[in-house]
Amino acid sequence: MPTHEKILLKNMDQPGYTGSLKDYEAVGGYQALRRVMKELAPADLIDIVKQSGLRGRGGAGFPTGVKWSFIPKDYTGPKYLCCNADESEPGTFKDRQLMERDPHQVLEGIAIACQAIGAETAYIYIRGEFRLGAKILEHAIDEARQARYLGENVLSSGVPIQVYVHAGAGAYICGEETALLESLEGKRGMPRVKPPFPATHGLYQKPTVVNNVETLANLPHIVTRGADWFASIGSPPKSTGTRIFCLSGHVKQPGNYEVPMGITFRELIYEHAGGMRGEKPLKAFIPGGASASFLTEAHLDVKLDFESVAQAGSMLGSGGVTVMEEGTSxxxxxxxxxxxxxxxxxxxxxxxxxxxxxxxxxxxxxxxxxxxxxxxxxxxxxxxxxxxxxxxxxxxxxxxxxxxxxxxxxxxxxxxxxxxxxxxxxxxxxxxxxxxx
Ligand SMILES: Cc1cc2nc3c(=O)[nH]c(=O)nc-3n(C[C@H](O)[C@H](O)[C@H](O)COP(=O)(O)O)c2cc1C
Structure with missing residues (x-):
């Protein structure tokens, strides 16, 4: 089986890694935030993320740096970052693993994004059923506050960054960014008519960025290893970096697999996930969560990148790949x-x-x-x-x-x-x- 360097799931694969602040610091954690607070102006940070080609991992695949650049620069009032941890797309379970097993990687990403857009407050909107994840994040936030990676005066820079965990009540629609904002404001979670977009009228009608957990977790690595490094991974120029694909259904080894974008479904299903669970051949698969249209055995050689899956008539979506064997109705x-x-x-x-x-x-x-x-x-x-x-x-x-x-x-x-x-x-x-x- 081809081996690819993991980025996001790397730390948790190390024997004995617990996800504590001590463990995260030991693998270079929070060095990217130090660099951001000391050396990088927000505009430079946004440029780095634009050059990296990072696109949102929540479903729509919008370029992250471009989204950040829509936040009005001259706005002096409060701005917000919302980390979308609702993860309710059937067949998708990657954000949960990132939050439970390496929470500081997500928090560092959140702090970096806050600094890029000038937000002093971030909310992690977490799916109600993820009680363990919420508890782990709360504990990690406490650790990061004590170490001054978060709080009133981040790394003695004079910049405050406060992060709060807000648990939803388990509604799929609250993953949609404007329904998420409504829910966060204490209202019934229903999407808003757009425009105006959250970049100008988001949480409490203030400029807001909503980013997915996996999107944010990539940021410390992009800052540390550079935009060119990230842009060279995957299927440049439009699908850079790795993706965590969630394999479920009739495969031998369901689970999360982090691979560079651009490998084929055949490689993912047969080499990484061990192939079909029994004698029956593959009949169909959903390539990107329940919202993505089915593909067939004839699409196994389609590449796992945004463009190729769209050309095949579906979408890469949230990265949830559900496989069905012959005989499935x-x-x-x-x-x-x-x-x-x-x-x-x-x-x-x-x-x-x-x-x-x-x-x-x-x-x-x-x-x-x-x-x-x-x-x-x-x-x-x-x-x-x-x-x-x-x-x-x-x-x-x-x-x-x-x-x-x-x-x-x-x-x-x-x-x-x-x-x-x-x-x-x-x-x-x-x-x-x-x-x-
Ligand atoms: C019905 C619906 C459900 C969604 N659920 C999620 C979700 O659970 N998690 C998520 O990150 N994005 C979800 N999205 C996408 C978000 O609206 C938004 O595009 C995303 O959080 C932006 O982050 P990104 O740019 O980092 O991907 C959903 C969209 C729709 C329409």
Missing amino acids: MVWAALRLMEFFYHESCGKCTPCREGSSWLVQVLQRIVDRRGRMEDLQVLADLCQNIVGRTVCAFGDAEIAPIVGTLQYWRNEYEDLIRESTAISTTSKELPVLALNS
Whole structure:
């Protein structure tokens, strides 16, 4: 198996590494922050991150340095950094490992980002179920305050950086950056209409940057080893650095794998994750969390970078790769994912709120052998009426499982519907129901 240098998961792989401040300092921790506070002006820091090519690891892949540069420079009031630790995308579990096993790496990244945008306060919005992660972070913040890496006067620079942990209540939508801000303000977590964007009207209507945990954890390494070093890893110029891919499903060794962007799905699944768990060949995989459209065995040689996965018709998203073996019912898989989206729709936008319920009902009907051939058009029409018609990207995400399965496995839908017709002509117990029944 090819070996690649790990960046983010490196420390925790060392025998005996506990993630304590002592352990983190022993591997060079907080040296990047020292350099930032002593040598680098915020504008230089933003330039370094721009040159590194770092793009957001939360899903959308927006260039981090560019996002920071949208914060108004002449604004003298409070600005905020929010670390998005909501991690609720099904199949994604990398941020949790980063926070639980190497919390100071995340905190150092947060402090560096604060200095770049001139924020004195950062909030870590952590998914409610991550109680252990929240506790570990609280403890690490205490350690960092005592050592003056955080607090009133960071490293005697006169600059204050305060970090607070805020636990959500376990809503998927609160990972969407503006719903996160609403929730942080104590309101019901629902996305805001954009523009205005958080860069000018974010938390409490103040300039705000929202960055993912993994994005922030990269920063100490970029500062220490340089933009060119980072930009040389992966698939330059647009997909630089490593990604932590979360492998789940029918593979031998599920787990988190940090690899340079640009390796193929075949390499990730068969060499890193040990291949399929049994004799059955691979049938399908989700390349980037539940919001990303399915790909097939024919896409195994697609490269794991932003552009290649988009060209293949899906997205790299959050890095959650879920593998399914031959024999998996793709209609059932679409229903299972759709049930999640229906449950998590915040209800703000009618197409998403109503459409997700209808999509579940139609899929359930097909799975229950009560479907009709017209249902395939109904599914396609419903998807068409949701995409692009919602305040946030949730609407586009929730139709992905249906659009993908209809594209590649339409025959499975048709087979189930044919079974329905056979049952309905021989049994009076399973009537064909109308859409609104
Ligand atoms: C429905 C929805 C859920 C999201 N959930 C998460 C999440 O759990 N974690 C995350 O970092 N980003 C999530 N995002 C993306 C964020 O809105 C935002 O783009 C990201 O936090 C920005 O950080 P980055 O630039 O470092 O990736 C979600 C987006 C949507 C539309």
